[in-house]
Amino acid sequence: MKKLVLSILFLLSVSFLQAQSTDFKPQWFLGAKGGALLSSVSFTPSIGSSFALGTNCGLMARYISNKYMGLQFELLYEEKGWREPQNNHNRVLHYLSLPFVTHITFGKKAARGFFNVGPEVSYLLKEDGLLYQAEFPQHEPVVNKFDYGIVGGLGFEIRTKVGIYQLEARYYFGIGNIYGNSATAAFNLSSNQNIAINFAILFGL
Secondary structure (H helix, E strand, O other), X not given: OHHHHHHHHXXXXXXXXHOOOOOOOOEEEEEEEEEEEEEEEXXXXXXXXXXXXXXXXXXXXXXXXXXXXXXXXXXXXXXXEEEEXXXXXXXXXXXXXXXXXXXXXXXXXXXXXXXXXXXXXXXEEEEEOOOOOOOOHHHOOOOOOEEEEEEEEEEEEEEOOOOEEEEEEEEEEEOOOOOOXXXXXXXXXXXXXXXXXXXXXXXXX
């Protein structure tokens, strides 16, 4: 899986470099984003968990190298986690996340579609919902505070003289595990998964 992810990122980087245009003046944009986040953790063996509703917000910078492609950097606060309906229990994981994505736009008019894809790394700031019950290992503290994965999103934006207004739906596929996955560990898999719906405003520099 890791080799596949690295290969995809390499191809995207090559495509980005090849798409450079000598007759286009590069542009920088700065802005902010925020919205709702539906998150869960894929556990193996399963614990019967479901999606939890949280929020995310943060800052973003976009570098446009030609008419249709650029790079986007983000610094986000994200509330991830999961719900256990059968135990009437919610777990909230507070992350500081750094997505780094290739930004591809479609269309030439003020209203455009776009596609974002790239890696994301996160660090766990704190966690809520610790119960320390031996029969529920998922209620123990997270072992791996660093998390990493791939994000991909589709969206729609409107460009005005004042700024860029956009709406995006994004999926995060976690590659790392929040708990250990050794032969004696409780879980073979414990990876973050989430869907975010965000509204953003960007201003040109």
